Amino acid sequence: MNDSISIQNFIHKYTTTVRFHEVDMLGVCNNAVYINFFETGRLEYIKAAGLMPEKGILSDGKLFFMVRNDTNYRSHAYYDDVLEVYSKISYIKNSSFGYDQLIVKQKGGEIIVDGKGVVVYVDPKTRKASPLPDSFIEKVKAFEPSVKILRE
Numbered sequence: 001m002n003d004s005i006s007i008q009n010f011i012h013k014y015t016t017t018v019r020f021h022e023v024d025m026l027g028v029c030n031n032a033v034y035i036n037f038f039e040t041g042r043l044e045y046i047k048a049a050g051l052m053p054e055k056g057i058l059s060d061g062k063l064f065f066m067v068r069n070d071t072n073y074r075s076h077a078y079y080d081d082v083l084e085v086y087s088k089i090s091y092i093k094n095s096s097f098g099y100d101q102l103i104v105k106q107k108g109g110e111i112i113v114d115g116k117g118v119v120v121y122v123d124p125k126t127r128k129a130s131p132l133p134d135s136f137i138e139k140v141k142a143f144e145p146s147v148k149i150l151r152e
Helices: 031-048 134-143
Strands: 012-017 062-073 082-092 096-105 111-122
Touching: 012 031, 031 062, 031 082, 031 096, 031 111, 082 134
Parallel strands: none
Antiparallel strands: 012 082, 062 111, 082 096, 096 111
């Protein structure tokens, strides 16, 4: 992502607070913790978009594997900082889709982390990439009208 990314381009956010066990010896939120914040952001996004199976995650036998995480650390969070985690599905391809994410300090509105991720839909029997169901794409389009559809 670049500096021109705007919070206004995001529909979904969740709020979290940096807890004591997430802070390292330098007094800052440990870099690995931001990946957890992104993961929770993606799951909350899936719930908000109506993509979570009725009986809960993994109950429908569908498999989605996270295959890429890119994270840019711009600044630091500290114990008890309130953070807003913004997430969006930015594109959909045949069997994969991409997330854009931001982590912003609530106080002051500073973007402290940005990232991108790629998720692949996998056939549970063959464990190979498989075309995303049309129902998934339609729900994402309804929730995230700006999503780019890049299917062949």
